[in-house]
Amino acid sequence: MEEIDSVRFKPLLEDSNVPSTYSADTINIDDGCYNALREDLEADARDFEAPTWSLAVDQQYLKEYSKEHIKRQDVIHELIQTEINHVRMLKLVLGVYVRELRETLQMDEMQLERLFPQVDNLLQLHQLFLSRLKQQRIESLEPGSTQNYCIHSIGDILITQFSGQIRDRMQHCYGVFCSHHTDAVNFYKDLMQNSKKFQSFIRKICQLSIMRRLGIPEIILLITQRITKYPVLFERVIKYTEVDSEEHRNLVQGLELLKDTISQVNTHVDEFEKAARLRDLSSKLEPKSQVKTTHGRVFRREDMLQGERRLLHEGVLNWRLTSNKSKGDHYVLVLLLSDVLLLLQEKDQRLTFASLDGKPVVISLLKLIVREVAHDEKALFLISASSDNPGMYEFQTSSGEERKTWKEHIWTAVERCPEEEKEEPEELPERIWNFQKELCMHDALIEQLLTEKQSLFSSFTAYGTGVTDISPSERHLLRGNVAEPLQGEQLLAGVVKDVEILQNTLVTCEQGQTPSSGEGIDLVPLSKRLGALTGFDSDACMQPGSKRSFQLFRDISTNESLISSSVPFPPQSVFQQQESHIEVQHATIEELMSRPRGNTLLEKEKQRNLEKQREELVNFQRLQNQHRQEQVQWEQERERQRVQAEVREMELRDRELECSKQEKNLAEDKQELPVQVHIIKKVFVITIFVFSYLL
Incomplete structure (x- = not known):
């Protein structure tokens, strides 16, 4: 529909x-x-x-x-x-x-x-x-x-x-x-x-x-x-x-x-x-309206109609604010949806999200507690026990009955509120493993490409210098260290740049040329960066006349382009692997942190409501038993009255029969009475006659 x-x-x-030729007058409906x-x-x-x-x-x-x-x-x-x-x-x-x-x-x-x-x-x-x-x-x-x-x-x-x-x-x-x-x-x-x-x-x-x-x-x-x-x-x-x-x-x-x-x-x-x-x-809200919820998420106008979100109850309530600047009556339109509570204000026949007291006006029903204000029969508290942005709201209703209605609707919505999608503990490692597997595949591909590129540069260097005993795998100056991979990569980039400048300087010196001032290099910062990356004593290495310094320059001069080709790429693959490892750890931590934690206050509130429901159930069962007993007594009384009524009915029938018999006898006596009267009269007359005769 x-x-x-x-x-x-x-x-x-x-x-x-x-x-067009079909006019209204041509409509003909035959009965x-x-x-x-x-x-x-x-x-x-x-x-x-x-x-x-x-x-x-x-x-x-x-x-x-x-x-x-x-x-x-x-x-x-x-x-x-x-x-x-x-x-x-x-x-x-x-x-x-x-x-x-x-x-x-x-x-x-x-x-x-x-x-x-x-x-x-x-x-x-x-x-x-x-x-x-x-x-x-x-x-x-x-x-x-x-x-x-x-x-x-x-x-x-x-x-x-x-x-x-x-x-x-x-x-x-x-x-x-x-x-x-x-x-x-x-x-x-x-x-x-x-x-x-x-x-x-x-x-x-x-x-x-x-x-x-x-x-x-x-x-x-x-x-x-x-x-x-x-x-x-x-x-x-x-x-x-x-x-x-x-x-x-x-x-x-x-x-x-x-x-x-x-x-x-x-x-x-x-x-x-x-x-x-x-x-x-939703159509009355400003098109670009958006606010943040108590969970820190962005809520837009179109989110009101998202998914299976339904309107459960609505009404205008007085939002009592606690800040000094916003004290007074602030009437807001409160919308109770299936998963959130919205606070809206009307302005110029349009609706906007209420912007009062700096509190979120989209309150998630998850971990929401409703409390009645003890000293005011029309007020109620809404307590958001969210770990991201906890807070308390006080609202004033028009009557105690309305407060009761709001409380019942909110509690029912909280109980039926759909929980956030949670992954089972056994699903988490599989997801992270797939994530790590994909990263490793990409890292391996990067390393393969860098190794091939290094091999090409090595071959080119061997062709140009005549040095053939170059082992690229032995020229990896770095090993994986997950402590600070991004800082290490910055140091590596600086070292590579300085080594390239140093290489050009040494080549110029060997050819008997004087290096230009723009190509000079500060050996101390370079030695410090190398020391930070390789771990050897940079100060001893850079002392004038030091054998280690001479050996380092000699190695660098001998290998020339090999350094520029062997240093950057394989260490970059190491850093890519380290970053992947860090990302996997971050993903794991975020997944673990995003899991809903048990809220003691909310659990206590649910436990208290459960106890209250148990008490109401016990009272209901007690009243039901009492009603059942009263019903049994009533049925017994009704049965007793029915028996008495039957006995009385039988007695009435007997009395009716007796009365009928008496009426019949009376009728017969009534019929015999004139005869008896006539006989009595005759006897009386005879008696008088006899008496008068005797006299």
């Missing part, structure tokens, strides 16, 4: 790729050519025209289920219906918008992808989900019926849809689409503003009966929001599903997988927005 991001707007004017697409959409919606499941099945069949079960089926029906509508919209995008834009306005694939990113892959994913849901309905149909069905299980479908490779594709497609949402809308607005053909095209598309006036901005928004609609539907299905059943567990697992997928999509969008923000901040 990086190529899509780099695509610039190409206005679709009348004189663009579309032929009848979409009959096949319309039939496909109607086939998808078939069997789900009813607004709810309870209205889609027979009412007699509905009486077999409880209210909770009916509500569950209604939610599943709603899930399938919304999925049908979403698939319908994606098919319209590909079958109408993309097709017409490609064929009618000749829009290229990169522009289409910028307008509708990943829409074809999204259609495949949702079409697969819908097919599985509809297949589940077919398998749940009652035997001999075409409309009565009850879906008992969809949890396994949710788990399949939001796990494995399908979940990865879902995360990628929605991550790309949602992160490019703003760019797609802006691209659409640019087209509407700059292209009359595009305006006319959109009006005609929206007038199609199959489109139902569904415009591009609405489509982009609906596709972006679709994945966020699932959790509400899934939670409603879980609400009306029997607890502790396998279906309930599958639904809960599917919901967790869905939430994780949404979280990954949000992370992708956040990273995309932060990357765009980092590019924007």
Whole structure:
């Protein structure tokens, strides 16, 4: 998608790729050519025209289920219906918008992808989900019926849809689409503003009966929001599903997988927005801006976008300075990247690296420690424990909550900061050995060439002087000494020059000529330089009348050009070898010195954080155990209450039966009461009659 991001707007004017004779009025979109697409959409919606499941099945069949079960089926029906509508919209995008834009306005694939990113892959994913849901309905149909069905299980479908490779594709497609949402809308607005053909095209598309006036901005928004609609539907299905059943567990697992997928999509969008923000901040920096980091390295503007460097957090903080000249409030824009912390300042609507207090404003996260200021709940310390340029920075936040947020982000970045590339101990000798081997090969080549040149000069000298017993290997005045090779080479150059002048002087004297004043030579400095290089007593050698002095001059006079040819070259090869040896040693030392040393303060800080994490883990485990015990007690209490409720229910049933019996007896007594009253009345009348008769 990086190529899509780099695509610039190409206005679709009348004189663009579309032929000039093709005017806006000639755009003709026939609604009848979409009959096949319309039939496909109607086939998808078939069997789900009813607004709810309870209205889609027979009412007699509905009486077999409880209210909770009916509500569950209604939610599943709603899930399938919304999925049908979403698939319908994606098919319209590909079958109408993309097709017409490609064929009618000749829009290229990169522009289409910028307008509708990943829409074809999204259609495949949702079409697969819908097919599985509809297949589940077919398998749940009652035997001999075409409309009565009850879906008992969809949890396994949710788990399949939001796990494995399908979940990865879902995360990628929605991550790309949602992160490019703003760019797609802006691209659409640019087209509407700059292209009359595009305006006319959109009006005609929206007038199609199959489109139902569904415009591009609405489509982009609906596709972006679709994945966020699932959790509400899934939670409603879980609400009306029997607890502790396998279906309930599958639904809960599917919901967790869905939430994780949404979280990954949000992370992708956040990273995309932060990357765009980092590019924007980098473009606002001065082109030639550069500073040094706490490790002494040069940091330039383009380094902000180098490699996998990412923006993790940003904010404006008050940098409290300690120097007398810079005291006061100094607000800086702090950028927390994946490996460094940048301090920037805004000036004339441009950004520059902050230049305050003389401290580095690019702070490496390696060996960085965060400390809260004890006497100030809004301040924090940043301590750079780098051995190259250690230092401490104090920042003031706007609130204690913001300080906590910065501390957490910085600590997380420090823990995840990529370590500098380090070579294993066993790799170091091999690298140095290869370096030394290459130097030795070049030194050997130099020595071979110098030896060949010396041999040529010796042959030439033998031809001119008649001396044939010259052994070049015996005329090496120097041996390798790694103490001070550069100083030795300077001495050697001086000696060679003086020997050449001395040789010319002696030759002139032998020929009976007087040497000119410009060719004179100071024998004492020469003897000292020879003594420094060869180690013999130069003072004794140069005394007047000394045999050693006479012998030296004699040897020099005898060998003449041999000295000038034998002295410079082989010793130079020795010095080349010595310099190579020194370079190898320097490389070894630099490699050893560049290895990261253990920092006691940082290690203690990490140890302290580790201990703190252990304590938090122990507390968490203790709370978890306590929660588990409380849950067990709660379940036991719930079980006891359930048993009591069952006992009470049985007692109530018994009482209801007893009351029913009593009501029945009362009804019977009520029916017998008039008869008894009539009998009593008769008895009373008879009694009165008898009593009156007796009287």
